[in-house]
Amino acid sequence: MAPEPLVSIGFIAKRTGNAVSLIRYYANEGLIPSVRTSGGNRAFPRSVIRRVSFILIAQNMGYSLAQIKSLLSTLPDSRTPTQADWAKLSKVFNEYIEAKIAALTSLKTSLEGCIGCGCLSLERCRLYNTDDKAAAQGSGAQLLDENVQSQFLVSHKK
Amino acid sequence: MAPEPLVSIGFIAKRTGNAVSLIRYYANEGLIPSVRTSGGNRAFPRSVIRRVSFILIAQNMGYSLAQIKSLLSTLPDSRTPTQADWAKLSKVFNEYIEAKIAALTSLKTSLEGCIGCGCLSLERCRLYNTDDKAAAQGSGAQLLDENVQSQFLVSHKK
DNA sequence: GCTTGATCTAAAGTTAGCTTCAGATATTAA
């Protein structure tokens, strides 16, 4: 197998449309793999472009960098991910997207009912139960509205 | 019309399942209306519970407090919102949800294609174009993938 | 009237996710 060509941090930044500081930040955080040149500059396999793209998409979906790091852990760090590697991750991610769509659909329906009838309040609807609140209760789903899987909604609490 | 009963900050906090500090924060930020008792304590109309619920749901969807404040501006501050007030807001909000669902559906389709075929990179897919990046280009939609309306996806940049 | 718990204010602290800065070194182009 031919050794993969390495590219500079500026190249990755340009190709992904982001600041160099962001790429450096991700590298420091261990979200993307990198090696060093003899002079000490970072060097990346081209496949990092795809990885950064994935990070940005997942972030846009509402995932924290910590969650994304965990998601990405299914990809190999030491070698360039194969199509099969990405397909595996894609499958997991697609399930997340589907769940999120389901949650939003449910939210839509609930809002139509709740706001429409004038009862929008936690006492009756519990539309927005968050991860940590549910977790604080102990085990699994504590949602009053079982259709709203907050796990797949954006959480704003630490 | 009978004067609406006022409740304490602790009451709102309990009913919405949040910390008192959060309710105070929202009040200070002008997200929820409040008056003062003769002693200086905050007092809220009961309808604030609904308003807080809405804020939490919208936050969960990925809106910033600034955006939510703007959304809520269609509700009257000086009187308790009627069902018609909420219905109006609900309509706008529902459109946002629908758009977000559409964006996620498109993302799902694109990912299936892009990750599946191994081309996930900005050079070809541009799945994650964000608000500010598009805005920085000047006018309206600059998205290469027109189906992905990032306006309705969660943005992580300031 | 007194004690207890709720609330007040202002300021400082916290976390995530970055960017900016300053001064030094690396790399590239001519």
Next chain:
DNA sequence: TTAATATCTGAAGCTAACTTTAGATCAAGC
């Protein structure tokens, strides 16, 4: 070889969205 450009590090700065702290006042029950 030399000038211009890119990158490096570590530390500090920044914004959003809150929480915490400290010391003081309010409100409610006995």
